[in-house]
Amino acid sequence: MPAQDDASGVRAGLRGLTTRGRSFLAAGGTAVLCSYLLGQSALLRVGVLLMALPLAAAVLLVRTRYRVASGRRLTPHRAPAGQEARVHLRVDNISRVPTGLLMLEDKVPYVLGPRPRFVLDRVEPRGFREVSYRVRSDLRGRYLLGPLQLRLTDPFGMCELTRAFTASDVLTVVPQVQKLPEVKLAGEWAGYGDSMSRAVALAGDDDAVPREYRHGDDLRRVHWKSTAKYGELMVRREEQPLRARATVLLDTREIGHRGNGPASSFEWAVSCAASIGVHLMERGYRTRLLTDTGVSVPSSTTGGSGSVTESIGLLLDTLAVLEHSHGGGLGHAEDVLRLGGEGLLVAIVGALDDDQLARLGPLRRRAGAAVALVLDTGTWTGLRAIFPESSDSSAERQLHVLREAGWTVLPVRAGESLPDIWRQADRNAAHAAASAADSGQARKGASA
Structure with a gap:
């Protein structure tokens, strides 16, 4: 803890006197006054003793507090939304005298839960105590933990001081990442590197x-x-490693999403981007995150498992603090893709109008393969139950436009499982579905 000069330390100690300490100080002053008025020297000694006890406790406590150290450890530093993280606190008594009663209070944001408080009876010289508590948040973000507040008391309860350490830590609550099945995407190895x-x-x-x-x-x-x-x-010659590129395009437009809080379509899209990004990185793709604002988060350019871990951490940290954009289109993302959009393109988009749809379709020609997860945002607010027919016809028309442009289109409704949706992107399953549709059309023509 930071040290102060002796004068300020003594003043802090006097301000920290408890009711018991102030009572002893008042009784001692009264005894000294009575000894002067009554001429009793024995009463003077008693008064001096009563006054000296709280003053000595305050001085001892002021000096002891400079010799207390603390530490904090998070497990893990990145916690998925909705899951718990554990915070470990350690208090070391690095002085040569034991401490009195200690009360610890750690500052945490209200979204993580109530402030944890702990009482430590006594810490021996050169000893330490460890306590822990759990935090949990359903909302993504970065949350500051600390500083730790320590309340010190002397063994007689005469004085009590509250001081705060300066150190704090950051807990990052990242989107939930779901395990996705391995599927074979059309043109998935197109991109950079020797095939x-x-x-x-x-x-x-x-x-x-x-x-x-x-x-x-x-x-x-x-x-x-x-x-x-x-x-x-x-x-x-050493075999050149196969390095495929992938771009995860995330639509963050506020007008393109519906719902509020963790159950909104935007939060589902962010979690979807995290799951797909991690899945592609683990499969060896050099994956970058791209938003409608043109902000691009590239992955590590070096190989090895360490770089993959770093790239995943960078992706999750970025998505943890991602917020709505106020733009109305995907124009900035289009500019970035024109400069280098080869490889696999996975787009996670909300509600699109005809103009945005017309500009999204041609981006398929710049990618080796393109998969579009189109969110039916009306199902996140219940509007589909009010206007089912008009909504269905509009959505089917938009999906048809993207399929005609060469996209593998995956419609998404509220409550559907992302692994099941991703499994539909399998090129073999897509070919089988297309063949079945063609044979069905042929049978209808023959019967007619």
Whole structure:
């Protein structure tokens, strides 16, 4: 805890006297006055003792409080919305004297629950105490925990001081991430990097593309057939890792979503973007998050499991604080996709008008594959139950326009399961559904 000068410390100690301490101080002053009036020296000694006891307790407490340290640990630092996180507090007595009664109170935002309070009886010299409490929030965001407030008392209860530490920690409540099934998307390996088929076409199934030996190369990779052919030491070229790109486009327009709080269509879309983004990163995609405002969050450019973990953390941290935008279209996102939209494009969009729909459709031509999750936002407010026929016809027309542009369209209604919806993006299932639809049309034509 931060130290103060002696004068301010003494003043703080006097202000912290409890009712008992003030009573002793008043009784001691009365005894000293009576000893002067009555001429009793023994009464003077009693009065001085009564006055000295709370003053000594205040001085001792002021000095002791500088020798108390605290620490806080969060498990985990990122907690999904609706799930609990545990906060561990540790108080160390780094002085040579034991502490008195301690009361701990940690500051937490009201959305995480009530302020936790703990009472510690006594901490021995060089000892410590650990306590913990749980927090939970249904709302995404970053929440400040702390600083910790510590109330110190002396063993006799004469003085009580409340001081706050300066350290605080941040708990990030991220969107819920659902485990998605692995599906084969049409054109999913289009993008950046050398493909497996290209490597086979250049080198053949039983041969490898050699290169000259370099200092530090593993001798086990020496290609003896090429060495004999070229007259110099040749090694097998390392297989280039396959790096596919993906873009997750998230519609954050306030006019495009319905509902309030955690049950709104916007929160469902944010959780959907988190689930799909994490799923693609774990499958090896270099995934970026793109919003309708043009804000792009790229993934790590290095390989390895560490970079994947960092990219997932960056994605979730960004989505944890994402808010509605006040724009009316997807124009800024279109500009970003025109500069580099190759690879897989997954769009999560809310309500679209005809103009926005006409501009979204051509973006398919810039991607190797395109999947659109179109939220039927009326089902988040119950409007579909009031105007079912007109809403159905408008929604089907919009879905038809996107399918004609080459998108794999996945309509989404409130209450539906994201893994089940994502499973419909499987290219094999899509081909089977298309074949069944074509055969059904053919049967109808034949019967007619």
